[in-house]
Amino acid sequence: MEGAAMNAVVPMTVPLNAFLAVGTILFVIGLAGVLLKRNALSMFLSIELMMNAVNLLFLAYARMRGDASGQMVVFFVIAVAAAEAAVGLAIFVALFRAKRTIDVDQIASLKW
Amino acid sequence: MNLPLWLIPALPLAGFLLNGSVALFAGWRRARKSTAAWREAHPEDHGHDGDAAAGHGHDDHGHDAHGPSGPFLPYGERLFYGVVGVLSVGLATVVALANAVPYALASTASEGGIGPVVQSVWKWMAAGHVSVEMAFRLDPLSAMMVSFVTFVGLLIHVFSVGYMQDEEGYGRYFAYLNLFMFAMLTLILADSLVVLFIGWEGVGLCSYLLIGYYYDKDFAHAAGKKAFVTNRIGDFGMVLGIFGILALFGTTDFSFVDLAKAGAMNGTASITVYAVCLLLFLGAVGKSAQVPLYVWLPDAMAGPTPVSALIHAATMVTAGVYLVARCSAVFVLAPDALTLVAWVGAGTAVFAATIGLAQNDIKKVLAYSTVSQLGYMFLACGVGAFGVGMFHVFTHAFFKACLFLGSGSVIMAMHHEQDMRAMGGLAPKVKRTYLTMMVATVAIAGIPPLAGFFSKDQILGAAFAGGHLVLFAIGLFTAGMTAFYMFRLARMTFYGEFRGTEEAEKHVHESPATMTVPLIVLAAGSILVGFLGVPEALGGSNRFVSFLAPSLATAHPHHLSHATEYVLMALSVAVAAAGILLAWRWYGQKGATPEVPSAAAQAFYEKSGALGRLVANKWYVDEGIEAAVLSPFRKIGTFLWRGFDSLVIDGIVNASAFLVELTGDLVRFFTTGNVRNYALSFSLGVLVLALYVFLR
Numbered sequence: 001m002e003g004a005a006m007n008a009v010v011p012m013t014v015p016l017n018a019f020l021a022v023g024t025i026l027f028v029i030g031l032a033g034v035l036l037k038r039n040a041l042s043m044f045l046s047i048e049l050m051m052n053a054v055n056l057l058f059l060a061y062a063r064m065r066g067d068a069s070g071q072m073v074v075f076f077v078i079a080v081a082a083a084e085a086a087v088g089l090a091i092f093v094a095l096f097r098a099k100r101t102i103d104v105d106q107i108a109s110l111k112w
Numbered sequence: 113m114n115l116p117l118w119l120i121p122a123l124p125l126a127g128f129l130l131n132g133s134v135a136l137f138a139g140w141r142r143a144r145k146s147t148a149a150w151r152e153a154h155p156e157d158h159g160h161d162g163d164a165a166a167g168h169g170h171d172d173h174g175h176d177a178h179g180p181s182g183p184f185l186p187y188g189e190r191l192f193y194g195v196v197g198v199l200s201v202g203l204a205t206v207v208a209l210a211n212a213v214p215y216a217l218a219s220t221a222s223e224g225g226i227g228p229v230v231q232s233v234w235k236w237m238a239a240g241h242v243s244v245e246m247a248f249r250l251d252p253l254s255a256m257m258v259s260f261v262t263f264v265g266l267l268i269h270v271f272s273v274g275y276m277q278d279e280e281g282y283g284r285y286f287a288y289l290n291l292f293m294f295a296m297l298t299l300i301l302a303d304s305l306v307v308l309f310i311g312w313e314g315v316g317l318c319s320y321l322l323i324g325y326y327y328d329k330d331f332a333h334a335a336g337k338k339a340f341v342t343n344r345i346g347d348f349g350m351v352l353g354i355f356g357i358l359a360l361f362g363t364t365d366f367s368f369v370d371l372a373k374a375g376a377m378n379g380t381a382s383i384t385v386y387a388v389c390l391l392l393f394l395g396a397v398g399k400s401a402q403v404p405l406y407v408w409l410p411d412a413m414a415g416p417t418p419v420s421a422l423i424h425a426a427t428m429v430t431a432g433v434y435l436v437a438r439c440s441a442v443f444v445l446a447p448d449a450l451t452l453v454a455w456v457g458a459g460t461a462v463f464a465a466t467i468g469l470a471q472n473d474i475k476k477v478l479a480y481s482t483v484s485q486l487g488y489m490f491l492a493c494g495v496g497a498f499g500v501g502m503f504h505v506f507t508h509a510f511f512k513a514c515l516f517l518g519s520g521s522v523i524m525a526m527h528h529e530q531d532m533r534a535m536g537g538l539a540p541k542v543k544r545t546y547l548t549m550m551v552a553t554v555a556i557a558g559i560p561p562l563a564g565f566f567s568k569d570q571i572l573g574a575a576f577a578g579g580h581l582v583l584f585a586i587g588l589f590t591a592g593m594t595a596f597y598m599f600r601l602a603r604m605t606f607y608g609e610f611r612g613t614e615e616a617e618k619h620v621h622e623s624p625a626t627m628t629v630p631l632i633v634l635a636a637g638s639i640l641v642g643f644l645g646v647p648e649a650l651g652g653s654n655r656f657v658s659f660l661a662p663s664l665a666t667a668h669p670h671h672l673s674h675a676t677e678y679v680l681m682a683l684s685v686a687v688a689a690a691g692i693l694l695a696w697r698w699y700g701q702k703g704a705t706p707e708v709p710s711a712a713a714q715a716f717y718e719k720s721g722a723l724g725r726l727v728a729n730k731w732y733v734d735e736g737i738e739a740a741v742l743s744p745f746r747k748i749g750t751f752l753w754r755g756f757d758s759l760v761i762d763g764i765v766n767a768s769a770f771l772v773e774l775t776g777d778l779v780r781f782f783t784t785g786n787v788r789n790y791a792l793s794f795s796l797g798v799l800v801l802a803l804y805v806f807l808r
Contacts, residue, residue: 031795034791111785
């Protein structure tokens, strides 16, 4: 990496690789949740998990590089995730009212 | 009184609009009423009110009056159509004569004539250096044409009032007839070739509509189509000819005649002038039914007989001669083109006359006679005697209209029998028709002092004087045949014994006054109009031709000595008399049967061998055109349809549709509707993208 060109590098007590490992594990768990869960709410939570994994990596790199713009992106992601949660949950409620289920395998009417 | 020229075509146009809209409205109302009456008579088909009225309805209206032929129109409605039709043309006649007669008097009074009167109504179009005025022109040529067209047209309108009274389409008929008068008068009075072309196409349209008047009969609409399509060939030449005139002179209004006389053209390449003349002549050949485009005119007899008289004998078909005369100044610049005109004319004259010898339908004889006489007119123009050609147009309008209307009267007396073999001995039963038709027959045969003699003799004289001895001989021979077939017609119709059924004989009746009065007027015209152009050799001054002279060009002014003229006249009268005598001896004798109307003619026919069969079958021209032109065209069409359109074009379209369908069939299975499948493909896509970015 281009560590040599950095200025005001804050020394890290926890090594970067630990952050990367945790973030990657979280992301993969989330991905597996999205692909394997049938409950729409569980899938939704898994997506949140993936986003937070990415947020963690953003923060780790921002800290490593001493650059605040990474932290800004995290705030954006949190804000967008909140909006997305509002819309997504509203959809699930409406879906449940119509179909009496939020099992995504049962909700497959939009097909050939 | 100063009546503007635009009134002359505008009055029949107004009549057309009035009659047409009333006829449309009345027809719509009648259709609605008869539907309502039918519903009342057949309530069970109606759906909602069922059995109660059913029996009653059937008893009352079992034989309903709304058969396919339809009821006669109410008297008031017929009266309206007739009055509007006749009155509009009558007023147009008054305006036309009020303009033309003073003009003619003033023109003949002053030395060398007076100039044309041009009245522009509005500027039609202006594009670059070309501008077309909607302008009307009164000069000797148009004054002459407009006088006889309105006058003869008026008589034929009056005749139609009686002739068409039993027809359901009475209003439609008069509307079309008025529209025709509008178009024809526009054609004649136009001051430019473009405005003339409006009338040219208009008369073609009305001709088509009126030939197909009995549109529910197959032969009628087939004949209409034939006329229209054949005329398209001519009109194609006509349009190109107009462009050629525009290219040569930079204008289409008739000032180009003066430019041509002065020789002021763009480029003097004689080949251009020659081509323009040929193209214009092609238009004339189509409209005036000359060889080889004459085939539509005999078929045009499918229309009502007054239509044949007005459009296909007296007026429209002479438009081609009028065009050639109008452009005579251009034609004299291309002497070779004029020679062609003369030969086409002479060829048509003799060719059509031979066919006329052996026709049995009374109207077909007159149709071929018309084609033959039109040939005479072109012969006159072709040898440079344009004035004489127009004189024959003028006299021909009277005696041929009289003949056609007379044949209409005969056909009506015979209850729509047109075959002369089923006629015979009609003279005492239809006296007025007989007498008037005989006058016209003598006139067309060229017996002095009737109209046909003067004009036809001058045509032959002009051909002789121009040194065209072969053309002269053809003309003379045709004159003999004309006399023969006309007297054959008269003898078969009016003399001998009646050859139809007894039932038909009992019902033969003279026509009403609305039909006989026009006949008498036209017969009087056939006697008198010839005296307008008495040649100098007979003590006249040929006022007719000298009146027209300012509008026309003279190609080769030739003068014959009086002695030569006397010999020529005697010759043509002798030939005509021979034709008459032969017809008199052969036809109308006792003992004729419907199958063999004349034993002598039958014997001659059997001796004549192949030639006789050719003539009797109209030289197989229709069959020849079918084999040489129509059949190949149909084959090409069928090939393009089956081989190209169905196979290639439709194949491409169908193949692309099939391809889309196939693709859809394959990829639609990816649309499972299961959100986790989508998520998986989404993830895999991201993975691929990431790998691509990482490994790049």
